[in-house]
Amino acid sequence: MRRQVQLLALAGSLGLLLGALAFEHFGNMAPCPLCIWQRWPHVVALAGVGALWLGGTVFASIGAAGAATSGGIAVYHTGVERGWWPGPSSCAVGDVSGLSAEEVLAQIMAAPVVRCDEVPWEMLGLSMASWNAVASFGIAALWLLSLRLR
Numbered sequence: 001m002r003r004q005v006q007l008l009a010l011a012g013s014l015g016l017l018l019g020a021l022a023f024e025h026f027g028n029m030a031p032c033p034l035c036i037w038q039r040w041p042h043v044v045a046l047a048g049v050g051a052l053w054l055g056g057t058v059f060a061s062i063g064a065a066g067a068a069t070s071g072g073i074a075v076y077h078t079g080v081e082r083g084w085w086p087g088p089s090s091c092a093v094g095d096v097s098g099l100s101a102e103e104v105l106a107q108i109m110a111a112p113v114v115r116c117d118e119v120p121w122e123m124l125g126l127s128m129a130s131w132n133a134v135a136s137f138g139i140a141a142l143w144l145l146s147l148r149l150r
Contacts, residue, residue, distance in 0.1 A: 002149035005145055005149060006048065006063075009143045009146065010045075010046060013045040014042075016136070016139075017039060017042050020035070020128075032116040034073065034077040034087065035116075038077065038136075040070075041065075041073065044062065044065070045065075045066030048060055048064075064147075068137065071136030071140060078127060078129045078133060080116050081119050091115060091116030
């Protein structure tokens with residue numbers, strides 16, 4: 001049973017990564033910086049595959065930590081989308097006071113194309129970031145469950 005739960009957790013992280021790439025490449029939805037940040041912890045969570053071959057708790061713990069980290073970033077991103085708090089400076093054009101027109105244009109041209117505070121897609125009232133939070137915390141729970149199973 002433990003192995004099946006771990007396989008389900010791995011499939012969850014892999015599925016979220018593949019889904020994000022599909023939205024990006026087939027759905028033409030470029031990711032914002034926070035979207036990219038949410039992907040990397042799932043790459044780390046895939047290190048949990050070591051739990052299948054080596055057993056023990058280390059790799060399953062890494063899988064749980066990676067999925068939970070992605071969920072935390074997704075909650076932060078959801079707050080940015082909903083205007084609960086500001087996003088990182090990499091998601092917006094910075095202060096332009098005192099700059100020349102050429103400097104402002106250069107700053108605009110260097111800014112990310114996709115803003116972190118806009119919701120490009122939602123389902124049932126939840127954005128992709130929100131759905132990632134739900135799924136990521138569920139995956140983390142599966143990893144933790146696998147630690148309890150023998």
